[in-house]
Amino acid sequence: MTEQALQYLVEKGIKPSVQRVAVMEYLLTHKTHPTADEIFSALYPRIPTLSRTTVYNTLNRLVEQGAILTLDIDQKKTRYDGDISFHGHFLCKRCGKIEDVPVVNPEYVKGIAPRSLNVTDVQLLYKGICPACSETKNN
Amino acid sequence: MTEQALQYLVEKGIKPSVQRVAVMEYLLTHKTHPTADEIFSALYPRIPTLSRTTVYNTLNRLVEQGAILTLDIDQKKTRYDGDISFHGHFLCKRCGKIEDVPVVNPEYVKGIAPRSLNVTDVQLLYKGICPACSETKNN
DNA sequence: TACAATTTTGTAATCAATACAAAGTTATGA
DNA sequence: TCATAACTTTGTATTGATTACAAAATTGTA
Numbered sequence: 001m002t003e004q005a006l007q008y009l010v011e012k013g014i015k016p017s018v019q020r021v022a023v024m025e026y027l028l029t030h031k032t033h034p035t036a037d038e039i040f041s042a043l044y045p046r047i048p049t050l051s052r053t054t055v056y057n058t059l060n061r062l063v064e065q066g067a068i069l070t071l072d073i074d075q076k077k078t079r080y081d082g083d084i085s086f087h088g089h090f091l092c093k094r095c096g097k098i099e100d101v102p103v104v105n106p107e108y109v110k111g112i113a114p115r116s117l118n119v120t121d122v123q124l125l126y127k128g129i130c131p132a133c134s135e136t137k138n139n
Numbered sequence: 140m141t142e143q144a145l146q147y148l149v150e151k152g153i154k155p156s157v158q159r160v161a162v163m164e165y166l167l168t169h170k171t172h173p174t175a176d177e178i179f180s181a182l183y184p185r186i187p188t189l190s191r192t193t194v195y196n197t198l199n200r201l202v203e204q205g206a207i208l209t210l211d212i213d214q215k216k217t218r219y220d221g222d223i224s225f226h227g228h229f230l231c232k233r234c235g236k237i238e239d240v241p242v243v244n245p246e247y248v249k250g251i252a253p254r255s256l257n258v259t260d261v262q263l264l265y266k267g268i269c270p271a272c273s274e275t276k277n278n
Numbered sequence: 279t280a281c282a283a284t285t286t287t288g289t290a291a292t293c294a295a296t297a298c299a300a301a302g303t304t305a306t307g308a
Numbered sequence: 309t310c311a312t313a314a315c316t317t318t319g320t321a322t323t324g325a326t327t328a329c330a331a332a333a334t335t336g337t338a
Contacts, residue, residue: 017303017316037294051318056295072211072264076326077294090256101252109248112263113240117229119267125211126252127260134257156285156334176325190287195326215295216325 001025012067022047023058027068027082033089033098035077073098073125086110088124094133101126140164151206161186162197166207166221172228172237174216212237212264225249227263233272240265 005025009016022043026034034042040055059080062068071079073091079098086109088101103109103124113119144164148155161182165173173181179194198219201207210218212230218237220228225248227240242248242263252258 015304015315019317035294049318053296053319054317057317070214072214073262075209075211075214075217078214088251090252090258093259099256101256103251109251109263112227112242112248113229113265116270117238117240117265117267118270118273119229119265120232121266123212123262123264123266124248124251125260125262125264126256126258127262128256128258131255131257154284154335158286174325188287192288192327193286196286 001029004028008067012062012065014061014065014067019047019050019054020058020061022050023055024062024067024082027062027080031083031100033071033079033081035079037077039080069121071098071125072123073127086122088126090126090128090130092130092133093127094129094136097130099130140168143167147206151201151204153200153204153206158186158189158193159197159200161189162194163201163206163221166201166219170222170239172210172218172220174218176216178219208260210237210264211262212266225261227265229265229267229269231269231272232266233268233275236269238269 002021002025005021005028006016008028009020009024014020023039026039026042032038036055036059037052039059040050040052043055044050059068063070063080066084069081069084071081071089073079073089074096083100086103086106088103090099090101091097092099101124109124110119110122113122141160141164144167145155145160147167148159148163153159162178165178165181169181171177175194175198176191178198179189179191182194183189198207202209202219205223208220208223210220210228212218212228213235222239225242225245227242229238229240230236231238240263248263249258249261252261
């Protein structure tokens with residue numbers, strides 16, 4: 001899997017350092033749409049010299065090169081997604097979990113915006129209460 | 140127009156102070172999806188005692204009561220929209236302007252997420268370069 | 279008027295993200 | 309191999325939007 005992440009970086013034109021491969025691998029193996037800080041905390045035990053700044057730098061580079069996507073669903077912290085295929089996201093306002101929402105007809109959703117706008121990024125965001133939280137009290 | 144904003148607040152169950160009416164009126168008459176600070180700066184000359192905190196408090200109250208919407212399209216600052224009818228948004232990554240994107244079939248977009256998720260808020264966000272910026276150099 | 283409830287205000291604190299420059303690493307060519 | 313250039317990582321300091329908090333002001337009510 002590390003090998004796969006390395007390969008993927010090269011394809012995207014990113015020089016594969018140890019830190020970059022680790023961040024990319026984390027995003028390919030965790031579908032949790034993590035924040036920069038979550039990624040840092042997960043990798044720090046394995047790479048004790050790792051700096052938070054490096055994680056931020058790496059994520060920005062990965063986004064620039066189109067290797068990963070940012071999710072703007074949570075206004076406080078940017079979340080990152082290693083799955084660049086088109087799909088929507090659901091944020092539970094109570095527990096904060098983000099789930100993928102499959103889109104059967106992605107071309108339709110992408111095509112809603114006028115072509116003149118030259119769209120490069122489409123996000124479809126849902127917010128609400130997830131089933132698990134709905135069962136809890138304080139509805 | 141002030142009268143209309145006042146009326147609207149009462150309908151939404153919000154006690155209409157001078158400050159709240161001013162914020163609500165601003166959002167009803169400006170389709171620019173302003174930030175909290177832009178609203179503060181616009182109202183300050185008219186209401187010299189106005190505090191930034193009051194603008195934030197008011198906006199949060201308006202959102203809670205469903206009188207306005209937040210847009211999460213810009214990760215840095217929250218933007219607000221006084222038009223609560225369903226429509227998409229386009230953010231120009233160069234000039235920062237946000238435009239409305241009409242949605243012909245809103246029920247389809249809303250219905251993409253599974254009903255079990257209990258969705259309360261749907262956002263359809265596009266990013267790219269607007270026509271005006273596309274004509275400029277540095278493409 | 280008096281008292282309670284609500285709202286507004288200003289300052290201080292929070293915290294994600296960036297700026298910056300020094301230290302470390304990798305690549306290139308003689 | 310060595311020297312030098314180019315790039316990457318790191319830590320600290322800073323920025324800036326937003327919130328916490330408590331005092332002051334306003335409004336509602338008996």
